[in-house]
Amino acid sequence: MEAGADAVALAWGALGRQLAASRRAAGLTQVALARSLNGHSRSTVANAETGHQHAPRSFWVQCDSVLGTGTALARGYDRVEALTRRACAQVAVAARQSSVDAGIGGLARDPLAADAVTPQPGAAGLESVRLRLSDALSSGAVSSTSLDAWEQAALHHAEAARYRPADDLLPGLGADLAELEAVIRGCHAPGSLRRLTRVAAQFSGLMCLQMVRLDDRDGFRRWARTARSAASEAGDQAVLSWVLAQEAYGHYYAGNLAEAVTVARHAQALMRRAPRAGAVLAAALEARAHAARGNTRETRRALGRAETILQALDPGSVMASAFGYAESQFRFHQSSAYTRLGDTRAALAAQERALAICPADDFTDRALTRLDRAACLAHDGDPTAAVAYATETLTRLTADQSEGIIALRAQELITALPPRVRLAPAVRELRELLPNPRKEAP
DSSP: HHHHHHHHHHHHHHHHEEEEEEEHTTTTHHHHHHHHSOOOOOHHHHHHTTTOOOOOOOHHHHHHHHHTTTTHHHHHHHHHHHHHHHHHHHHHHHHHHHHHHTOOSSOOOOOTTTTTOOOOOOOHHHHHHHHHHHHHHHHHHHOSSSSHHHHHHHHHHHHHTTTOOHHHHHHHHHHHHHHHHHHEEEEHOOOHHHHHHHHHHHHHHHHHHHHTTTOOHHHHHHHHHHHHHHHHTTTTTHHHHOOOOOOEEEEEEHHOOHHHHHHHHHHHHHHTSSSHHHHHHHHHHHHHHHHHHHHHHHHHHHHHHHHHHHSSSSSGGGGSSSSSHHHHHHHHHHHHHHHTTTHHHHHHHHHHHHHHSOOOOOHHHHHHHHHHHHHHHHTOHHHHHHHHHHHHHHHOOOOOTTTTHHHHHHHHHHHHHHHHHHHHHHHHHHHHSSSOOOOOOO
Protein backbone atom coordinates (compact mmCIF):
# COMPACT_ATOMS: atom_id res chain seq x y z
CA MET A 1 0.00 0.00 0.00
CA GLU A 2 3.07 2.24 0.18
CA ALA A 3 2.78 3.21 -3.49
CA GLY A 4 -0.91 3.99 -2.97
CA ALA A 5 -0.10 6.16 0.04
CA ASP A 6 2.46 8.06 -2.02
CA ALA A 7 -0.16 8.68 -4.72
CA VAL A 8 -2.58 10.00 -2.11
CA ALA A 9 0.07 12.36 -0.72
CA LEU A 10 0.83 13.65 -4.20
CA ALA A 11 -2.90 14.17 -4.84
CA TRP A 12 -3.28 16.23 -1.67
CA GLY A 13 -0.28 18.31 -2.73
CA ALA A 14 -1.76 18.89 -6.19
CA LEU A 15 -5.10 19.94 -4.70
CA GLY A 16 -3.28 22.36 -2.41
CA ARG A 17 -1.43 23.91 -5.35
CA GLN A 18 -4.74 24.28 -7.15
CA LEU A 19 -6.14 26.14 -4.13
CA ALA A 20 -3.10 28.43 -3.99
CA ALA A 21 -3.34 29.24 -7.69
CA SER A 22 -7.08 29.94 -7.41
CA ARG A 23 -6.52 32.22 -4.43
CA ARG A 24 -3.83 34.19 -6.22
CA ALA A 25 -5.98 34.43 -9.35
CA ALA A 26 -8.72 35.94 -7.16
CA GLY A 27 -6.24 38.48 -5.76
CA LEU A 28 -6.55 37.27 -2.17
CA THR A 29 -3.95 36.65 0.50
CA GLN A 30 -4.20 33.63 2.77
CA VAL A 31 -5.42 35.91 5.56
CA ALA A 32 -8.12 37.46 3.37
CA LEU A 33 -9.34 34.04 2.23
CA ALA A 34 -9.45 32.72 5.81
CA ARG A 35 -11.55 35.73 6.90
CA SER A 36 -14.13 34.79 4.26
CA LEU A 37 -14.40 31.20 5.54
CA ASN A 38 -16.43 30.05 8.50
CA GLY A 39 -14.41 28.23 11.15
CA HIS A 40 -11.06 28.15 9.34
CA SER A 41 -7.89 30.11 10.09
CA ARG A 42 -5.00 31.33 7.96
CA SER A 43 -2.94 28.34 9.13
CA THR A 44 -5.62 26.00 7.77
CA VAL A 45 -5.39 27.71 4.39
CA ALA A 46 -1.59 27.63 4.45
CA ASN A 47 -1.41 23.96 5.45
CA ALA A 48 -4.06 22.98 2.91
CA GLU A 49 -2.11 24.73 0.15
CA THR A 50 1.01 22.73 0.98
CA GLY A 51 -0.91 19.46 1.36
CA HIS A 52 0.10 19.13 5.01
CA GLN A 53 -3.45 19.40 6.34
CA HIS A 54 -6.32 17.35 4.95
CA ALA A 55 -9.12 19.86 5.44
CA PRO A 56 -12.72 18.56 5.40
CA ARG A 57 -14.99 18.82 2.38
CA SER A 58 -16.84 21.81 3.85
CA PHE A 59 -13.58 23.80 3.68
CA TRP A 60 -13.20 23.14 -0.07
CA VAL A 61 -16.88 23.91 -0.74
CA GLN A 62 -16.47 27.29 0.99
CA CYS A 63 -13.27 27.99 -0.97
CA ASP A 64 -15.12 27.27 -4.23
CA SER A 65 -17.79 29.77 -3.22
CA VAL A 66 -15.37 32.52 -2.20
CA LEU A 67 -12.95 32.06 -5.12
CA GLY A 68 -15.60 31.59 -7.79
CA THR A 69 -14.21 28.21 -8.91
CA GLY A 70 -17.58 26.52 -9.30
CA THR A 71 -17.20 23.06 -7.78
CA ALA A 72 -13.62 22.43 -8.91
CA LEU A 73 -12.04 22.31 -5.45
CA ALA A 74 -14.83 20.24 -3.89
CA ARG A 75 -14.62 17.80 -6.79
CA GLY A 76 -10.87 17.72 -6.32
CA TYR A 77 -11.40 16.77 -2.67
CA ASP A 78 -13.80 14.03 -3.77
CA ARG A 79 -11.18 12.68 -6.16
CA VAL A 80 -8.55 12.57 -3.42
CA GLU A 81 -10.98 10.79 -1.11
CA ALA A 82 -11.78 8.27 -3.86
CA LEU A 83 -8.06 7.71 -4.41
CA THR A 84 -7.64 7.17 -0.67
CA ARG A 85 -10.43 4.58 -0.66
CA ARG A 86 -8.90 2.83 -3.67
CA ALA A 87 -5.49 2.71 -1.98
CA CYS A 88 -7.06 1.10 1.09
CA ALA A 89 -9.11 -1.29 -1.06
CA GLN A 90 -5.98 -2.56 -2.80
CA VAL A 91 -5.06 -4.45 0.35
CA ALA A 92 -8.50 -6.05 0.55
CA VAL A 93 -8.56 -7.16 -3.09
CA ALA A 94 -4.91 -8.27 -3.31
CA ALA A 95 -5.71 -11.93 -2.73
CA ARG A 96 -8.44 -11.98 -5.33
CA GLN A 97 -6.34 -10.04 -7.83
CA SER A 98 -3.52 -12.53 -7.43
CA SER A 99 -5.89 -15.35 -8.33
CA VAL A 100 -7.19 -13.40 -11.33
CA ASP A 101 -3.62 -12.75 -12.53
CA ALA A 102 -2.92 -16.46 -12.24
CA GLY A 103 -5.95 -17.26 -14.40
CA ILE A 104 -7.97 -18.71 -11.51
CA GLY A 105 -11.59 -17.70 -11.28
CA GLY A 106 -15.04 -18.85 -10.30
CA LEU A 107 -18.29 -18.01 -11.98
CA ALA A 108 -18.23 -14.87 -14.10
CA ARG A 109 -20.16 -12.01 -12.53
CA ASP A 110 -22.75 -9.79 -14.15
CA PRO A 111 -20.68 -6.63 -14.88
CA LEU A 112 -23.63 -4.39 -14.00
CA ALA A 113 -24.70 -6.18 -10.82
CA ALA A 114 -24.86 -3.77 -7.88
CA ASP A 115 -23.44 -6.31 -5.45
CA ALA A 116 -20.63 -7.49 -7.71
CA VAL A 117 -17.18 -7.48 -6.13
CA THR A 118 -14.92 -5.27 -8.24
CA PRO A 119 -11.19 -6.01 -8.31
CA GLN A 120 -9.11 -2.95 -9.09
CA PRO A 121 -5.85 -3.86 -10.82
CA GLY A 122 -3.03 -1.35 -10.84
CA ALA A 123 -0.79 -0.56 -13.81
CA ALA A 124 1.00 -3.93 -13.73
CA GLY A 125 -2.32 -5.72 -13.27
CA LEU A 126 -3.83 -3.94 -16.27
CA GLU A 127 -0.98 -5.03 -18.50
CA SER A 128 -1.44 -8.60 -17.25
CA VAL A 129 -5.15 -8.36 -18.12
CA ARG A 130 -4.30 -7.10 -21.61
CA LEU A 131 -1.87 -9.94 -22.27
CA ARG A 132 -4.32 -12.59 -21.06
CA LEU A 133 -7.13 -11.06 -23.11
CA SER A 134 -4.97 -11.13 -26.25
CA ASP A 135 -4.11 -14.76 -25.55
CA ALA A 136 -7.76 -15.69 -25.01
CA LEU A 137 -8.78 -14.04 -28.27
CA SER A 138 -6.09 -15.85 -30.25
CA SER A 139 -7.01 -19.21 -28.70
CA GLY A 140 -10.59 -18.91 -29.96
CA ALA A 141 -12.05 -20.17 -26.65
CA VAL A 142 -14.92 -17.67 -26.37
CA SER A 143 -18.16 -18.11 -24.41
CA SER A 144 -21.80 -16.99 -24.38
CA THR A 145 -22.59 -15.64 -20.87
CA SER A 146 -24.48 -12.48 -19.96
CA LEU A 147 -24.14 -11.05 -23.48
CA ASP A 148 -26.67 -8.27 -23.03
CA ALA A 149 -25.10 -7.27 -19.71
CA TRP A 150 -21.63 -7.11 -21.25
CA GLU A 151 -22.81 -4.96 -24.13
CA GLN A 152 -24.54 -2.64 -21.68
CA ALA A 153 -21.37 -2.49 -19.59
CA ALA A 154 -19.41 -1.36 -22.64
CA LEU A 155 -21.99 1.38 -23.30
CA HIS A 156 -21.81 2.47 -19.67
CA HIS A 157 -18.02 2.84 -19.76
CA ALA A 158 -18.23 4.69 -23.10
CA GLU A 159 -20.65 7.23 -21.63
CA ALA A 160 -18.52 7.66 -18.51
CA ALA A 161 -15.46 8.29 -20.69
CA ARG A 162 -16.93 11.65 -21.74
CA TYR A 163 -16.97 13.12 -18.23
CA ARG A 164 -14.79 11.07 -15.87
CA PRO A 165 -10.99 11.34 -15.64
CA ALA A 166 -9.02 8.42 -17.04
CA ASP A 167 -7.51 7.51 -13.66
CA ASP A 168 -11.03 7.34 -12.23
CA LEU A 169 -12.22 5.03 -15.02
CA LEU A 170 -9.31 2.60 -15.08
CA PRO A 171 -10.10 0.54 -11.94
CA GLY A 172 -13.64 -0.38 -13.01
CA LEU A 173 -12.72 -0.77 -16.66
CA GLY A 174 -9.77 -2.99 -15.78
CA ALA A 175 -11.88 -5.07 -13.41
CA ASP A 176 -14.51 -5.68 -16.08
CA LEU A 177 -11.80 -6.61 -18.58
CA ALA A 178 -10.44 -9.19 -16.13
CA GLU A 179 -13.90 -10.71 -15.78
CA LEU A 180 -14.54 -10.58 -19.53
CA GLU A 181 -11.33 -12.47 -20.18
CA ALA A 182 -12.58 -15.28 -17.91
CA VAL A 183 -15.91 -15.37 -19.74
CA ILE A 184 -14.18 -15.51 -23.14
CA ARG A 185 -12.09 -18.46 -22.01
CA GLY A 186 -15.12 -20.43 -20.85
CA CYS A 187 -17.51 -20.38 -23.82
CA HIS A 188 -17.63 -22.18 -27.17
CA ALA A 189 -20.81 -21.05 -28.99
CA PRO A 190 -19.87 -19.31 -32.29
CA GLY A 191 -22.64 -16.70 -32.09
CA SER A 192 -21.75 -15.78 -28.54
CA LEU A 193 -18.07 -15.77 -29.47
CA ARG A 194 -18.68 -13.05 -32.05
CA ARG A 195 -20.65 -10.83 -29.69
CA LEU A 196 -18.22 -11.21 -26.80
CA THR A 197 -15.24 -10.58 -29.04
CA ARG A 198 -16.91 -7.42 -30.29
CA VAL A 199 -17.33 -6.29 -26.67
CA ALA A 200 -13.67 -7.15 -26.03
CA ALA A 201 -12.73 -4.87 -28.93
CA GLN A 202 -14.83 -2.05 -27.49
CA PHE A 203 -13.39 -2.48 -23.99
CA SER A 204 -9.84 -2.60 -25.36
CA GLY A 205 -10.52 0.46 -27.51
CA LEU A 206 -11.79 2.30 -24.45
CA MET A 207 -8.64 1.30 -22.59
CA CYS A 208 -6.58 2.58 -25.53
CA LEU A 209 -8.47 5.88 -25.30
CA GLN A 210 -7.70 6.22 -21.57
CA MET A 211 -4.02 5.61 -22.25
CA VAL A 212 -4.12 8.35 -24.89
CA ARG A 213 -5.77 10.75 -22.46
CA LEU A 214 -3.06 9.98 -19.89
CA ASP A 215 -0.37 10.41 -22.58
CA ASP A 216 0.82 6.85 -21.90
CA ARG A 217 2.30 6.21 -25.33
CA ASP A 218 3.47 2.64 -24.82
CA GLY A 219 0.17 1.72 -23.18
CA PHE A 220 -1.98 3.10 -25.98
CA ARG A 221 -0.02 1.15 -28.61
CA ARG A 222 -0.38 -2.13 -26.74
CA TRP A 223 -4.12 -1.72 -26.18
CA ALA A 224 -4.59 -0.57 -29.79
CA ARG A 225 -3.04 -3.85 -30.98
CA THR A 226 -5.34 -5.88 -28.77
CA ALA A 227 -8.39 -3.86 -29.83
CA ARG A 228 -7.52 -4.31 -33.51
CA SER A 229 -7.12 -8.06 -33.01
CA ALA A 230 -10.49 -8.35 -31.27
CA ALA A 231 -12.35 -6.20 -33.82
CA SER A 232 -10.87 -8.19 -36.70
CA GLU A 233 -11.75 -11.48 -35.00
CA ALA A 234 -15.32 -10.26 -34.50
CA GLY A 235 -15.55 -9.25 -38.16
CA ASP A 236 -17.19 -5.93 -37.27
CA GLN A 237 -16.00 -3.20 -39.63
CA ALA A 238 -17.73 -0.39 -37.72
CA VAL A 239 -16.00 -1.35 -34.47
CA LEU A 240 -12.67 -1.76 -36.27
CA SER A 241 -13.09 1.71 -37.77
CA TRP A 242 -13.75 3.13 -34.29
CA VAL A 243 -10.74 1.28 -32.84
CA LEU A 244 -8.50 2.63 -35.60
CA ALA A 245 -9.75 6.16 -34.89
CA GLN A 246 -8.66 5.76 -31.25
CA GLU A 247 -5.27 4.52 -32.44
CA ALA A 248 -4.91 7.50 -34.80
CA TYR A 249 -5.78 9.74 -31.86
CA GLY A 250 -2.86 8.23 -29.94
CA HIS A 251 -0.40 8.62 -32.80
CA TYR A 252 -1.39 12.28 -33.09
CA TYR A 253 -0.67 13.07 -29.44
CA ALA A 254 2.55 11.05 -29.60
CA GLY A 255 3.73 13.30 -32.45
CA ASN A 256 3.64 10.55 -35.10
CA LEU A 257 1.66 12.67 -37.55
CA ALA A 258 2.28 10.60 -40.69
CA GLU A 259 1.15 7.44 -38.91
CA ALA A 260 -1.90 9.28 -37.54
CA VAL A 261 -2.94 10.24 -41.08
CA THR A 262 -2.39 6.70 -42.40
CA VAL A 263 -4.42 5.03 -39.64
CA ALA A 264 -7.16 7.69 -39.78
CA ARG A 265 -7.58 7.16 -43.53
CA HIS A 266 -7.82 3.40 -43.01
CA ALA A 267 -10.59 3.99 -40.45
CA GLN A 268 -12.51 6.14 -42.94
CA ALA A 269 -12.02 3.73 -45.84
CA LEU A 270 -13.69 0.92 -43.87
CA MET A 271 -16.88 2.98 -43.61
CA ARG A 272 -16.87 4.73 -46.97
CA ARG A 273 -20.43 3.64 -47.77
CA ALA A 274 -21.86 3.73 -44.22
CA PRO A 275 -21.28 6.81 -42.02
CA ARG A 276 -20.23 5.83 -38.52
CA ALA A 277 -18.81 7.61 -35.47
CA GLY A 278 -15.36 6.10 -35.98
CA ALA A 279 -15.14 7.51 -39.50
CA VAL A 280 -16.07 11.07 -38.53
CA LEU A 281 -13.67 11.01 -35.57
CA ALA A 282 -10.92 9.71 -37.87
CA ALA A 283 -11.57 12.42 -40.47
CA ALA A 284 -11.48 15.16 -37.84
CA LEU A 285 -8.31 13.72 -36.35
CA GLU A 286 -6.74 13.53 -39.81
CA ALA A 287 -7.48 17.24 -40.24
CA ARG A 288 -5.64 18.03 -37.00
CA ALA A 289 -2.63 15.98 -38.10
CA HIS A 290 -2.49 17.80 -41.46
CA ALA A 291 -2.78 21.13 -39.65
CA ALA A 292 0.09 20.25 -37.32
CA ARG A 293 2.15 19.59 -40.47
CA GLY A 294 1.10 22.96 -41.95
CA ASN A 295 -0.91 21.44 -44.83
CA THR A 296 -3.85 23.85 -45.19
CA ARG A 297 -5.40 22.22 -48.27
CA GLU A 298 -5.54 18.70 -46.77
CA THR A 299 -6.74 20.10 -43.44
CA ARG A 300 -9.76 21.75 -45.04
CA ARG A 301 -10.52 18.67 -47.13
CA ALA A 302 -10.49 16.41 -44.07
CA LEU A 303 -12.65 18.85 -42.08
CA GLY A 304 -15.11 18.87 -44.96
CA ARG A 305 -15.30 15.06 -44.93
CA ALA A 306 -15.80 15.05 -41.18
CA GLU A 307 -18.67 17.53 -41.38
CA THR A 308 -20.32 15.58 -44.21
CA ILE A 309 -20.13 12.30 -42.27
CA LEU A 310 -21.41 14.00 -39.10
CA GLN A 311 -24.49 15.28 -40.93
CA ALA A 312 -25.18 11.77 -42.26
CA LEU A 313 -24.89 9.97 -38.91
CA ASP A 314 -28.00 8.26 -37.60
CA PRO A 315 -29.46 9.95 -34.49
CA GLY A 316 -28.36 7.07 -32.27
CA SER A 317 -24.71 7.81 -33.05
CA VAL A 318 -24.96 11.52 -32.20
CA MET A 319 -24.50 11.21 -28.45
CA ALA A 320 -22.23 12.10 -25.54
CA SER A 321 -20.36 8.81 -25.53
CA ALA A 322 -16.97 7.56 -26.62
CA PHE A 323 -18.92 5.38 -29.05
CA GLY A 324 -20.70 8.39 -30.56
CA TYR A 325 -19.87 11.78 -32.04
CA ALA A 326 -21.59 15.14 -31.78
CA GLU A 327 -21.25 18.65 -33.17
CA SER A 328 -19.49 19.87 -30.02
CA GLN A 329 -16.69 17.36 -30.66
CA PHE A 330 -16.42 18.40 -34.30
CA ARG A 331 -16.17 22.08 -33.34
CA PHE A 332 -13.38 21.23 -30.90
CA HIS A 333 -11.48 19.35 -33.61
CA GLN A 334 -12.14 22.19 -36.03
CA SER A 335 -10.84 24.68 -33.47
CA SER A 336 -7.72 22.61 -32.90
CA ALA A 337 -6.99 22.33 -36.63
CA TYR A 338 -7.40 26.05 -37.32
CA THR A 339 -5.36 26.94 -34.23
CA ARG A 340 -2.51 24.77 -35.49
CA LEU A 341 -2.71 26.46 -38.90
CA GLY A 342 -2.55 29.90 -37.28
CA ASP A 343 -5.96 30.84 -38.73
CA THR A 344 -7.10 32.46 -35.51
CA ARG A 345 -10.22 34.04 -36.97
CA ALA A 346 -11.64 30.67 -38.03
CA ALA A 347 -10.34 29.05 -34.84
CA LEU A 348 -12.06 31.59 -32.56
CA ALA A 349 -15.37 31.10 -34.38
CA ALA A 350 -15.11 27.32 -33.91
CA GLN A 351 -14.14 27.77 -30.25
CA GLU A 352 -17.11 30.04 -29.57
CA ARG A 353 -19.49 27.44 -31.00
CA ALA A 354 -17.74 24.54 -29.24
CA LEU A 355 -17.85 26.19 -25.82
CA ALA A 356 -21.50 27.17 -26.32
CA ILE A 357 -22.68 23.60 -26.97
CA CYS A 358 -20.07 21.43 -25.21
CA PRO A 359 -21.67 19.66 -22.19
CA ALA A 360 -20.52 21.22 -18.92
CA ASP A 361 -19.16 17.90 -17.64
CA ASP A 362 -17.10 17.16 -20.78
CA PHE A 363 -14.02 18.64 -19.15
CA THR A 364 -11.50 17.28 -21.68
CA ASP A 365 -12.87 18.89 -24.85
CA ARG A 366 -13.84 22.05 -22.95
CA ALA A 367 -10.36 22.48 -21.44
CA LEU A 368 -8.55 21.71 -24.69
CA THR A 369 -10.78 24.17 -26.56
CA ARG A 370 -9.98 26.87 -24.01
CA LEU A 371 -6.27 26.12 -24.30
CA ASP A 372 -6.61 26.51 -28.07
CA ARG A 373 -8.14 29.92 -27.40
CA ALA A 374 -5.18 30.79 -25.19
CA ALA A 375 -2.87 29.75 -28.02
CA CYS A 376 -4.77 32.05 -30.39
CA LEU A 377 -4.37 34.95 -27.96
CA ALA A 378 -0.64 34.32 -27.82
CA HIS A 379 -0.44 34.03 -31.61
CA ASP A 380 -2.24 37.35 -32.01
CA GLY A 381 0.28 39.14 -29.79
CA ASP A 382 -1.26 39.03 -26.30
CA PRO A 383 0.77 36.44 -24.32
CA THR A 384 -0.28 37.95 -20.98
CA ALA A 385 -3.94 37.32 -21.71
CA ALA A 386 -3.06 33.87 -23.04
CA VAL A 387 -1.33 32.87 -19.80
CA ALA A 388 -4.17 34.26 -17.66
CA TYR A 389 -6.79 32.38 -19.72
CA ALA A 390 -4.81 29.12 -19.56
CA THR A 391 -4.31 29.53 -15.81
CA GLU A 392 -8.03 30.07 -15.28
CA THR A 393 -8.73 26.97 -17.36
CA LEU A 394 -6.44 24.69 -15.35
CA THR A 395 -7.52 26.18 -12.04
CA ARG A 396 -11.04 24.91 -12.67
CA LEU A 397 -9.81 21.33 -13.13
CA THR A 398 -8.87 18.76 -10.54
CA ALA A 399 -5.34 17.36 -10.66
CA ASP A 400 -6.44 14.08 -12.23
CA GLN A 401 -8.57 15.88 -14.80
CA SER A 402 -5.60 17.92 -16.01
CA GLU A 403 -3.26 14.94 -16.34
CA GLY A 404 -2.06 13.68 -19.70
CA ILE A 405 -3.02 15.45 -22.90
CA ILE A 406 -4.41 18.54 -21.16
CA ALA A 407 -1.12 19.08 -19.33
CA LEU A 408 0.70 18.32 -22.58
CA ARG A 409 -1.29 20.99 -24.44
CA ALA A 410 -0.66 23.54 -21.68
CA GLN A 411 3.05 22.75 -21.80
CA GLU A 412 3.04 23.29 -25.59
CA LEU A 413 1.44 26.68 -25.00
CA ILE A 414 4.14 27.64 -22.51
CA THR A 415 6.92 26.43 -24.80
CA ALA A 416 5.59 28.56 -27.66
CA LEU A 417 5.71 31.76 -25.58
CA PRO A 418 8.57 34.23 -26.15
CA PRO A 419 11.54 33.44 -23.84
CA ARG A 420 11.13 36.68 -21.87
CA VAL A 421 7.47 35.87 -21.18
CA ARG A 422 8.28 32.34 -19.95
CA LEU A 423 10.25 33.91 -17.08
CA ALA A 424 7.26 35.89 -15.78
CA PRO A 425 5.73 35.01 -12.38
CA ALA A 426 2.36 34.33 -14.04
CA VAL A 427 3.94 31.61 -16.18
CA ARG A 428 5.56 30.04 -13.12
CA GLU A 429 2.11 29.89 -11.51
CA LEU A 430 0.75 28.24 -14.65
CA ARG A 431 3.55 25.65 -14.53
CA GLU A 432 2.65 24.84 -10.93
CA LEU A 433 -0.78 23.72 -12.10
CA LEU A 434 0.68 21.11 -14.46
CA PRO A 435 0.65 17.58 -12.99
CA ASN A 436 4.03 16.10 -13.94
CA PRO A 437 4.14 17.46 -17.51
CA ARG A 438 6.68 16.19 -20.03
CA LYS A 439 9.88 18.25 -20.09
CA GLU A 440 10.26 20.91 -22.74
CA ALA A 441 12.21 19.91 -25.79
CA PRO A 442 15.64 21.60 -25.85
